[in-house]
Amino acid sequence: MTTRPAAHAISTWLDDLLETSTTPDYTGALNGLQFDHQGPVTRIAAAVDASLRTIEACVSAGANLLLVHHGLFWAGAQRVRGAQYQKTRILVEHDIAVYGTHLPLDRHASLGNNVLLATTLGLTPSSTWLPYKGVPIGVTADTDLPTATLVDRARAFAATHAHHVVVTPHDATRRTRRVAICSGGGASTDSIREAIALGADTLVVGEGPHHTAIDAEESGLVVIYAGHYATETLGVQALARATAEHWQLPWSFLPAPTGL
Numbered sequence: 268m269t270t271r272p273a274a275h276a277i278s279t280w281l282d283d284l285l286e287t288s289t290t291p292d293y294t295g296a297l298n299g300l301q302f303d304h305q306g307p308v309t310r311i312a313a314a315v316d317a318s319l320r321t322i323e324a325c326v327s328a329g330a331n332l333l334l335v336h337h338g339l340f341w342a343g344a345q346r347v348r349g350a351q352y353q354k355t356r357i358l359v360e361h362d363i364a365v366y367g368t369h370l371p372l373d374r375h376a377s378l379g380n381n382v383l384l385a386t387t388l389g390l391t392p393s394s395t396w397l398p399y400k401g402v403p404i405g406v407t408a409d410t411d412l413p414t415a416t417l418v419d420r421a422r423a424f425a426a427t428h429a430h431h432v433v434v435t436p437h438d439a440t441r442r443t444r445r446v447a448i449c450s451g452g453g454a455s456t457d458s459i460r461e462a463i464a465l466g467a468d469t470l471v472v473g474e475g476p477h478h479t480a481i482d483a484e485e486s487g488l489v490v491i492y493a494g495h496y497a498t499e500t501l502g503v504q505a506l507a508r509a510t511a512e513h514w515q516l517p518w519s520f521l522p523a524p525t526g527l
């Protein structure tokens with residue numbers, strides 16, 4: 268009988284794979300093994316958010332290592348009360364470890380949200396863009412297709428996560444030749460400026476504030492808002508699949524019903 272791996276061993280392997288130590292991130296991301304357990308790991312679950320719903324679903328799935336994109340500590344130091352207390356209690360009672368990976372997963376060359384969003388939309392990534400503290404997070408792709416076709420593909424993908432795509436105005440004959448992609452909350456004043464600077468005519472993101480739609484239209488850029496949640500389901504699933512294969516463990520994805 269093979270020996271079951273410890274969360275620490277898997278965590279070290281994941282840190283290497285994801286280049287966690289050399290990828291800058293927001294303080295609250297706290298990339299790596301966020302919550303320890305006694306183990307060993309018997310089953311992996313993957314989810315976008317370390318929400319109370321997700322943690323309860325992890326218990327139902329019988330998993331004891333939870334891989335997430337948005338970890339337990341986005342809000343920074345906080346009192347362990349309310350939902351945070353309930354999460355902590357459930358994790359301890361059910362001996363569940365949590366591993367979080369934010370920008371390292373967004374930018375990963377084969378398992379990343381951005382590369383996988385590109386290929387899901389039928390695009391081939393050609394370069395990287397949108398640095399965070401000097402490290403590029405997004406990908407670009409050169410193509411030549413009607414913008415409406417790209418929108419249709421985004422709609423078909425997002426529909427599988429109950430999300431309705433929003434797109435800025437464009438005429439029916441418009442063509443897309445260079446796409447800049449950034450999953451999650453990818454639309455901002457900076458990303459619009461940088462997309463235009465690198466010659467992109469279309470920006471694909473998860474979401475963004477209202478003003479980004481106005482800024483984009485006035486700059487001749489079309490923005491496809493494909494859903495923060497939907498665009499970030501890709502990386503955690505690919506990561507869990509790769510981890511499960513390497514460590515010969517079963518895994519499952521824990522979908523969230525929000526559609527956001």
Ligand SMILES: [Zn+2]
Pocket residue numbers: 337450451452495499
């Ligand atoms: Zn996100």
